Amino acid sequence: MSQQVTQTTQNYEGKRYLAWLNGDCISAQNILSTLFRGGLTTDSTDYANLLQASNQTISDLEEDIAKLKLILSSYIQPIQ
Numbered sequence: 391m392s393q394q395v396t397q398t399t400q401n402y403e404g405k406r407y408l409a410w411l412n413g414d415c416i417s418a419q420n421i422l423s424t425l426f427r428g429g430l431t432t433d434s435t436d437y438a439n440l441l442q443a444s445n446q447t448i449s450d451l452e453e454d455i456a457k458l459k460l461i462l463s464s465y466i467q468p469i470q
Contacts, residue, residue, distance in 0.1 A: 404461045411454040418447040 421443050430437045 398465070401461065404458065407454055407457045407461065411451065411458065414447060414450045414454055418444075418451060421447050 421440065425440050425444050430440070
């Protein structure tokens with residue numbers, strides 16, 4: 391009995407989320423590097439904004455990864 395082979399098609403949505411993940415990783419690196427470098431006063435507006443931006447970029451990364459996992463799950467066949 392022969393098994394039917396199917397070729398996958400280009401997944402534009404997956405490619406778009408992967409690009410967003412890449413951009414969000416770069417943003418996270420820039421923002422968090424500034425935060426982790428130190429020398430900030432914890433009562434400054436800059437510090438508060440940087441901390442807020444850090445949390446937002448982490449949330450963006452989590453959303454990108456969750457969406458990519460969802461997209462990827464359509465490629466994985468259940469084990470029978």
